[in-house]
Every structure is written in C-alpha cells, then in structure tokens.
Amino acid sequence: MKIILLGYMGSGKTTVGKKLARQMGLQFLDLDDYIEEKEKLSVADIFGDKGELYFRKKEHQYLNELLLRKDNFVLSVGGGTPCYGKNMETILKGSENVFYLKVPIGQLAQRLSQQKSTRPLIRHIPDGELPEFIGKHLFERSEFYNQAHTVIDCGSNEAIDIVADIMNSMQQ
Numbered sequence: 001m002k003i004i005l006l007g008y009m010g011s012g013k014t015t016v017g018k019k020l021a022r023q024m025g026l027q028f029l030d031l032d033d034y035i036e037e038k039e040k041l042s043v044a045d046i047f048g049d050k051g052e053l054y055f056r057k058k059e060h061q062y063l064n065e066l067l068l069r070k071d072n073f074v075l076s077v078g079g080g081t082p083c084y085g086k087n088m089e090t091i092l093k094g095s096e097n098v099f100y101l102k103v104p105i106g107q108l109a110q111r112l113s114q115q116k117s118t119r120p121l122i123r124h125i126p127d128g129e130l131p132e133f134i135g136k137h138l139f140e141r142s143e144f145y146n147q148a149h150t151v152i153d154c155g156s157n158e159a160i161d162i163v164a165d166i167m168n169s170m171q172q
C-alpha cells in the first residue's frame with residue numbers, strides 16, 4: 001500500500017507522515033528529504049543557488065522515481081509538488097490513498113512564522129502579512145489539493161488524532 005500526504009507548507013505532512021508510517025509499520029519517505037539527499041543540498045540552498053525552476057524539475061524527477069518503486073510506503077510530498085507539471089496526475093496514478101491535510105490559515109501562519117528559514121517561498125514575508133499571503137496562495141493551490149481522494153479537516157487537532165482520522169478513513 002502506498003499512502004501519499006499533501007497540503008500547504010506547515011500543514012504537518014512530514015510530522016503526520018512519520019507517525020502514520022510508524023503506526024502502520026510502513027516505511028516513511030519525505031520528498032524534500034529525498035531531494036536533499038540526492039542533490040546533497042538543503043531545499044533552501046537549492047532555491048538560493050540554483051533557483052526554483054531547477055528545484056521543480058528535480059521535484060518532478062524524484063517524485064516519479066519514488067512512485068515507480070514496488071515497495072509500500074507513506075510519502076509526504078512538498079507543499080508545491082501537486083501544483084506543477086503533471087505531478088497531481090502522477091500522484092493519483094501512483095496511489096489509491098491520497099490525503100489532503102487541510103489546516104486553517106491562522107494555524108498555518110502561526111506555525112510558519114517560526115519556520116521561515118527552511119521555507120524559501122515565505123522567507124521574506126513579514127509575519128503580519130503571512131495570513132494574507134497564505135490565503136491567496138492556498139486559493140491558487142486548492143484546485144490541486146482538492147483532487148486528493150480524501151480531505152482531512154485537521155482544524156487544531158494534534159498530529160496523533162490526525163493519524164487516527166487517516167487510518168479510520170482507510171478502514172471505511
């Protein structure tokens with residue numbers, strides 16, 4: 001079984017994905033970590049040194065590479081992954097269990113204000129402008145995220161409860 005988690009930056013894909021994989025006894029993969037490992041550079045440095053276009057090309061290449069694997073896993077992709085090229089089509093072909101972690105803008109802004117240095121797209125946005133930036137960006141990206149098989153309304157739930165929601169929805 002392949003499970004894929006998607007959603008905006010800071011929605012908890014990496015955090016929830018790790019816990020979900022542990023609970024289900026599956027391998028955990030994070031596309032950003034995989035890109036960093038392969039490119040031997042952090043995501044922030046790839047954006048800084050080589051530019052976003054290069055990052056998107058590599059993101060596309062490594063997504064395809066991971067989804068060709070025969071083994072089972074939980075894969076957390078990056079916030080932008082579903083929104084470029086034919087990545088969302090590839091994701092939906094690669095897994096019958098695609099989840100969108102939907103988190104309110106206020107929660108995202110609060111979390112991301114603490115994590116700007118690792119997220120080049122929001123690094124230069126002042127905290128006070130984060131909610132508006134996220135709102136607009138999410139509006140553009142939602143048409144991709146909403147193609148997931150299941151939308152998990154995370155609200156302000158703890159990661160462990162979100163894991164339980166995902167597991168329950170797969171049992172139905």
Ligand SMILES: Nc1ncnc2c1ncn2[C@@H]1O[C@H](COP(=O)(O)OP(=O)(O)O)[C@@H](O)[C@H]1O
Nearest residue numbers: 008009010011012013014015016111157158159
């Ligand atoms: N359900 C949650 N409740 C509160 N904080 C969370 C939750 N899920 C993740 N976080 C925190 O939010 C931040 C972003 O989480 P992360 O898993 O890196 O998100 P993503 O991979 O979607 O960008 C981290 O500091 C993480 O500890």
Ligand SMILES: O=C(O)C1=C[C@@H](OP(=O)(O)O)[C@@H](O)[C@H](O)C1
Nearest residue numbers: 008009010032078079080119120
């Ligand atoms: O939303 C985006 O375009 C991005 C999200 C990041 O991943 P997270 O969603 O795990 O922060 C990372 O892939 C890169 O900084 C670009």
Ligand SMILES: [Mg+2]
Nearest residue numbers: 013014032076
């Ligand atoms: Mg992540």
